[in-house]
């Protein structure tokens with residue numbers, strides 16, 4: 472198992488955002504986390520990356536307990552994420568944004584070296600090449616010198632993914648990557664996530680676009696008011712009565728209305 476979430480509960484004062492949630496993700500899977508607004512999905516990402524500390528429960532990454540580790544340590548171990556609200560550096564170029572992502576995992580070893588300046592320069596060059604490769608991967612190579620703030624919304628979302636990949640994660644957490652994207656952008660996002668999977672990266676994705684989730688994910692957990700409502704393959708989730716009632720059915724009604 473790449474990731475094992477065991478009995479995670481998270482309370483914020485009177486609100487219990489997650490109630491005793493468990494699930495496991497296998498190497499190479501694309502795993503979906505879905506549920507209505509406020510179900511606890513982002514809180515789960517925050518618990519995995521320890522931006523918020525779980526009230527109880529444990530999380531294991533490649534068999535090692537990561538609960539309680541500092542967020543940067545968790546990144547170093549190979550978990551990276553994007554955010555629901557884009558968090559790029561608007562006044563840095565696309566290339567610089569990706570290079571910043573790469574720094575988080577090279578700082579310790581290389582910069583402590585005795586041959587500091589020389590190795591720093593080499594490292595900078597290596598980061599730049601890697602960043603260019605990643606920009607090509609997400610289809611932004613011709614935009615590399617543009618400020619992030621000048622990129623279209625869908626491009627910014629892809630840039631966030633490139634930045635997250637810069638630290639060589641083995642587990643990538645994507646928080647609503649298709650939000651605000653049109654159909655064409657969503658389709659190229661689908662292809663991109665499939666490519667990332669084929670590179671050997673395991674993916675955990677929060678997404679409201681059901682058509683994307685159902686085509687993309689190998690397995691899915693459904694959260695509702697902090698509780699786990701169901702877990703299974705896309706077809707199992709689509710046919711699950713409780714899920715239809717709590718979530719998919721409601722969406723259908725909304726789309727009919």
Ligand SMILES: Nc1ncnc2c1ncn2[C@@H]1O[C@H](COP(=O)(O)OP(=O)(O)OP(=O)(O)O)[C@@H](O)[C@H]1O
Nearest residue numbers: 483486488506507508509510511512513514515555
């Ligand atoms: N830092 C916090 N302090 C207090 N309450 C919080 C905090 N973070 C989340 N919550 C609450 O926890 C619950 C779950 O929120 P969360 O953002 O995890 O849901 P979500 O499933 O990601 O929703 P959405 O789809 O709208 O992003 C909500 O009731 C939210 O208000």
